[in-house]
Amino acid sequence: MKSFCEALRAPKKVDLDKLDPSETLGLDKKKGIALLAKNVEELGTLGYNLYAEGKRSLLVVLQAMDTAGKDGVIRHVMTGLNPMGMRVTAFKVPTPIELAHDFLWRIHAAVPPHGDIGVFNRSHYEDVLIARVKSIVSKTIWTQRYNQIREFEALLAESGTTIVKIFLHIDKHEQAERLQARIDDPTKNWKFQAEDVKEREFWDDYMKAYSAAIEKCDADSAPWYIVPSNRKWFRNAAVSQILVETLQGMKLKIPEPIPGLADIKIV
Amino acid sequence: MKSFCEALRAPKKVDLDKLDPSETLGLDKKKGIALLAKNVEELGTLGYNLYAEGKRSLLVVLQAMDTAGKDGVIRHVMTGLNPMGMRVTAFKVPTPIELAHDFLWRIHAAVPPHGDIGVFNRSHYEDVLIARVKSIVSKTIWTQRYNQIREFEALLAESGTTIVKIFLHIDKHEQAERLQARIDDPTKNWKFQAEDVKEREFWDDYMKAYSAAIEKCDADSAPWYIVPSNRKWFRNAAVSQILVETLQGMKLKIPEPIPGLADIKIV
Numbered sequence: 169m170k171s172f173c174e175a176l177r178a179p180k181k182v183d184l185d186k187l188d189p190s191e192t193l194g195l196d197k198k199k200g201i202a203l204l205a206k207n208v209e210e211l212g213t214l215g216y217n218l219y220a221e222g223k224r225s226l227l228v229v230l231q232a233m234d235t236a237g238k239d240g241v242i243r244h245v246m247t248g249l250n251p252m253g254m255r256v257t258a259f260k261v262p263t264p265i266e267l268a269h270d271f272l273w274r275i276h277a278a279v280p281p282h283g284d285i286g287v288f289n290r291s292h293y294e295d296v297l298i299a300r301v302k303s304i305v306s307k308t309i310w311t312q313r314y315n316q317i318r319e320f321e322a323l324l325a326e327s328g329t330t331i332v333k334i335f336l337h338i339d340k341h342e343q344a345e346r347l348q349a350r351i352d353d354p355t356k357n358w359k360f361q362a363e364d365v366k367e368r369e370f371w372d373d374y375m376k377a378y379s380a381a382i383e384k385c386d387a388d389s390a391p392w393y394i395v396p397s398n399r400k401w402f403r404n405a406a407v408s409q410i411l412v413e414t415l416q417g418m419k420l421k422i423p424e425p426i427p428g429l430a431d432i433k434i435v
Numbered sequence: 436m437k438s439f440c441e442a443l444r445a446p447k448k449v450d451l452d453k454l455d456p457s458e459t460l461g462l463d464k465k466k467g468i469a470l471l472a473k474n475v476e477e478l479g480t481l482g483y484n485l486y487a488e489g490k491r492s493l494l495v496v497l498q499a500m501d502t503a504g505k506d507g508v509i510r511h512v513m514t515g516l517n518p519m520g521m522r523v524t525a526f527k528v529p530t531p532i533e534l535a536h537d538f539l540w541r542i543h544a545a546v547p548p549h550g551d552i553g554v555f556n557r558s559h560y561e562d563v564l565i566a567r568v569k570s571i572v573s574k575t576i577w578t579q580r581y582n583q584i585r586e587f588e589a590l591l592a593e594s595g596t597t598i599v600k601i602f603l604h605i606d607k608h609e610q611a612e613r614l615q616a617r618i619d620d621p622t623k624n625w626k627f628q629a630e631d632v633k634e635r636e637f638w639d640d641y642m643k644a645y646s647a648a649i650e651k652c653d654a655d656s657a658p659w660y661i662v663p664s665n666r667k668w669f670r671n672a673a674v675s676q677i678l679v680e681t682l683q684g685m686k687l688k689i690p691e692p693i694p695g696l697a698d699i700k701i702v
Contacts, residue, residue: 247514247515247517250510251516255518256522432632
C-alpha cells in the first residue's frame with residue numbers, strides 16, 4: 169500500500185473542491201479504528217525516543233474550518249502521548265500586544281524545543297486565511313506573507329524541527345450537520361458560537377484562500393497534507409498514520425550507553 | 436475509608452523521617468493498579484468538565500528528590516488527559532534572564548488559565564530547597580520567601596485556581612537502587628546524571644528543607660500532600676486519587692443549555 173504521507177500529500181496544484189472529503193483510501197471503519205489504536209500506542213514509543221534523543225523536535229500544524237475536528241484530532245490522536253514532552257498551543261484572535269508585533273512573533277515563541285512535540289491548534293496560516301478573506305490586512309501584506317512563512321518554516325526545518333501541516337477537509341454540508349448537532353444536543357450547546365454560522369457565508373472564499381496557502385507553502389521540508397475529514401474515524405486514523413510515518417522517518421534513537429558508567433556503584 | 440486527601444495531607448508539624456515512604460494505606464499492588472486505571476479514565480471526564488466550564492483551573496505542583504518519580508507520575512497519571520487543556524512546565528536551573536527577575540516571575544507566567552490543568556515539574560519550591568541547602572541565596576532571602584510563596588498561592592486560589600502540591604517521598608536507600616538501575620541498564624544511561632549522585636551527600640539537609648517548606652506553606656487553599664513513593668504502583672495510584680478527589684470536590688459542571696438555541700436550523 170502507498171503510505172498515507174504519499175497518498176495525502178498536497179498536490180502541486182491545489183483545488184479543494186476537486187478533493188473528496190469522504191475519501192477513505194480503501195479503509196473501512198473497523199480497520200480505521202484498529203489502525204488508530206495501534207498508532208496511538210506507537211506514538212507513545214516514538215515520542216519517548218524523540219524525548220530521549222533530545223536533539224530534534226516535531227511541529228504539527230492543524231488547520232481546518234470550524235467543526236472539522238482540530239480538537240477531536242488532538243483528543244483522539246494525541247491523548248496517549250506523554251504530556252511531559254508535548255505542548256498544544258491554541259492560537260486565537262490576536263491580543264493587542266500580539267498585534268503590535270509581526271504576525272510570526274507569537275508563533276515563534278511557541279515552537280517546540282528539541283525533544284518535544286508541539287501542536288498548533290490554528291497557526292500563522294490564519295494570517296493568510298481569515299486575514300485575507302475578511303480583508304483584515306491589505307492584499308500587499310497578505311501576499312508577502314506566503315514567502316515570509318516559507319522562510320520561517322525553512323529556518324525551523326534547518327534547525328532540527330520536523331514540520332507536518334495538516335488540513336482537515338470537510339464539506340459545507342457536513343459542517344451544517346455538525347453545527348446542528350451542537351444546537352440539538354443541550355450538552356453540546358456550550359460549543360456553539362454564532363460567529364461559526366456567519367463564517368459559513370464565506371465558505372468559498374475560505375476554500376480559495378486555503379488552496380492558495382497550501383499550494384504556496386507546501387515544501388518537502390514542511391509538507392502540507394490534506395486529510396479527508398467527513399468521516400471522523402478516517403480523519404483520526406489518517407492523522408495518526410501521518411504522524412507515525414513522519415516520526416519513523418526521523419529514525420529516532422535513544423542515546424548510546426555511556427562507556428565506563430557500568431562500573432559505578434552507588435552507595 | 437478515609438479519603439486519600441485526608442490520609443496524605445501534610446501534618447501540622449512535618450518530620451519526613453517519621454513518615455514511612457513504603458506506606459500503602461492498606462492497598463495491595465493489584466488494587467492499586469486497578470485504582471489508577473479507573474482514575475485515569477475519571478480524570479479524562481473531570482478534565483473535560485473543567486475545560487467546558489472554563490471558569491476555574493487546577494495547578495498541580497510536583498516536588499521530589501531525584502528518581503522519586505515526578506516524570507513517572509506525569510507519564511502514568513496524566514497521559515490520559517486531553518493535551519489540549521493541560522500543560523506541563525518543567526522548571527530547570529534558572530536562565531540569566533529568569534535570574535534577573537524575582538523568583539516567582541517565571542512561575543507566574545506558567546500558571547494555567549481558566550479551563551486548564553497546569554502541572555509543575557519542580558517549581559518555586561526549589562527556591563526554598565536547593566537555594567537553601569546550597570546557600571545560593573542568603574538566609575534572609577530564603578526565609579522571606581516562605582511568606583512570599585504563601586501570598587502568591589493565595590492570589591492564585593482567590594482567582595479561581597485550585598492548587599494541589601505533592602511531595603513524592605522516597606528514602607535514600609530506594610534512591611540508590613534507582614540510580615544504580617540507570618547505570619546497570621544501558622538503555623537508561625541517558626537518564627543518569629553525575630550531579631544526582633553528588634546531591635545525595637546533602638540528603639539530610641534536603642529533608643530538613645522539605646519539612647520546613649511543606650510545614651510553612653501548607654494551607655487549606657493550597658494543601659501539601661506527602662505521597663509515600665518507594666512503591667511506584669502506590670505512588671501513581673495515590674496521586675491519581677488525590678487529583679480525582681480534588682477535581683470532584685470542585686463540583687464542575689458543563690455550562691447550561693442556551694435558551695432558544697434549539698430553534699435554530701443551520702442551512
